[in-house]
Amino acid sequence: METNKYKQDINITPELQQRIDELLSHYPSDKKKSALLPVLHEVQDAHDNWLSTELMDKVAEILEIKPIEVYEVVTFYTMYNQKPMGKYTFEFCLTSCCGLRGADDMMEYTCEKLGIKPGGTTADGLFSVAGVQCLGACGYAPMMQLGDFYKEHLTKEKIDQIIKDCKAGNIILHDK
Template sequence: MFRGRLPATFAFVRHFGGEMRHHNTEVNHSRIPWDFTQESYKKIDEIMAKFPASRRRSGVIPLLHLAQVQNGGWIPVTAMFKIAKICEVPPMDVFETVTFYAMYNRKPVGKYHIQFCVTTPCQITGCDALIEATEHKLGIKMGGTTKDGLFTIGEMECMGCCVNAPMIVVSDYSNPPNFSYDFFEDLNEESLFKILDNLRDGRPVKVGSQLPNRVWCEPAGSDKDKTSLRLETPPGPYCRDIDAAKK
């Protein structure tokens, strides 16, 4: 039927890291000097001490996180060059890492960076409708920032709380070196708008599930002691008593 040719296929593709190539801007180009602070360099020494000399590239991800925290929520291209030099890798290795992971930002973001999970469980529980409603409420499109600099909205792949879908993560890097990174789960339009309004007005927000009768990930309304899905230290793996085995 296709005479040796593959049929055309069409798919909706989401680009979580934004555009793949770098474009110089007034706030982000290779001529703007950037360096880690002395306090950050102390943390870098601690991080790099964990890896052998032949594996310094293992420091790329934690150093990117450190740069983003120091820089108020995003990573300039000159910070990527600095990290490449410290980790002794080609700059392209750092660029590839930054563009792969959605939690790294390559342009300035608002005080509250709101990222929607768009993986299958959140898709079938209405994340697209929540995104559309949020765009309308804030007057911005995906990837945009409100004029007051308070909110930026974005997308992210699976956040790991699928039983509590749909969900968002809200990060706040506006007070370096401190930052927050909070999950909000079991959302609907009403509960999501309440979170946005509380953040805008500086009121406390409820982190985690937004259902009144759910604590962590247990079935709604159940006794939380009937599930193992709780935030507590898990038991360690079984290991035979070596000393006893030697006798």
């Protein structure tokens, strides 16, 4: 795996370790790898929404697996970020249903409003925009994911309001 050009402090706080231990308790002790996805979510959430190579190595150490086993998962799923992302990451579904209902236009509009390109992050670190594959909400197209929540039946007006609400700090990102 290519070395990540971004640096990140690894901080496994006692609270994070407690959460990881709680997740591991749901699996047989000889099957720690089974907890990989939820552990990655917890670790990413605790580290500014991204995972450096060094942090992935730490997860491998905790789960007693090879680092490549973590890299394979992180590079496959779009829900894991390998570089710093904005506090608010707009993940637009770009598969068939959303595409036919205008998701590309909504993503392009959002990028124009924020002054960035898809995959980019605003200079203040507040927003990122990304295109992702199916989010499994075809009946609500066009849609995007923002944190743990879906924003559905998107229009330019809804995008404007979401951006305004994010800037005001009125958007909840995680259902915890």
